[in-house]
Amino acid sequence: MKLVGIDVGKNSHHFCVMDKETGEFNVTPSSFPNNKEGFDFLINSLKPYSKKSILLGMEDTGHYHVALLKFLLSNGYTVALINPKTTDLTRKMEGGITKNDKLDTITICDVLDTPERKKQYRITKVDRFDLYEQRQLTRHHHNLKEELNVYCNRLQKSIDLVFP
Template sequence: MILVGIDIGKNSHFFCVLNRDDGEVLVQPTCFKNNQNGFTLLLQVLAPYGKASVLIGMDTGHYHFALLRYLLSKEFINPIATDMPRRMQGGISKNNKLDTLTICDVLFSSNHKKSYRITKIDKFEYYEQRQLTRHHHNLKEELNFYANRLQKCIDLVLPEFNSLFKSKYGTVYMNIF
């Protein structure tokens, strides 16, 4: 089994390749861009190992979506998203090259319970929709929170202000305010 650890970044990612059987580092931590050319480079490096023998792990965050979608479209079965392996092992500072090895360690080790989750190919679209729905809900809650704070300030400073208008936060209300 070949382990691939990918440390995700905004503009670029790092990956390394390890042989699970003997722990040998087959490909030292290498940088690739978060775009089509970078993804193609990654697949070129992984091509000699065959898809069936490759287990890919990557850290989570929203920057991994494009790469995950690409890997799924190229029929890599179940890339694994690891949950902050650096924190699990007590690391504080960010080191892209070492993080790739840590991700491989998380894939290899049986000491960590629920340290990763397998991404199902047929569920990825639902995952994106769920993320958008959660984000929409959070934005609505945040808007409500700030509207309440604004209303509190208006009530304290100008208690009679609201009685002058039929609708709170309308165009005239906000322009006068």
């Protein structure tokens, strides 16, 4: 099995390919742009391996991973989403002080290499992103309601001070 660690960024992503059995790198950490050409570069780098023998892992970071995730899922790859706190904790537990994109790809591979019973990621099998988009809208609605409540309370406080 090949583990692919992808460190997601706003303008570019980094990835590496590690052999799960030997721990050796088949592809050393390298970068690709966050666009169609970059995504095609990643796919071409993965062509020597069968899709069933690859597990791609990336952090679930805001919205920067969504376009790449959609692209990989539409091309039939298995993708694992990882909480960024998990990779940070793994890096610290391994004694890593330095944080950079290339080292993060290796840390993501280490997270993917955890035993099945201690799995620290979730496999994404979403073919449609309706639920994802609904979740984002629900969160946005909730945040707006909280913000409105704060402003209503401030207004009420001002009114109470001016007109006791």
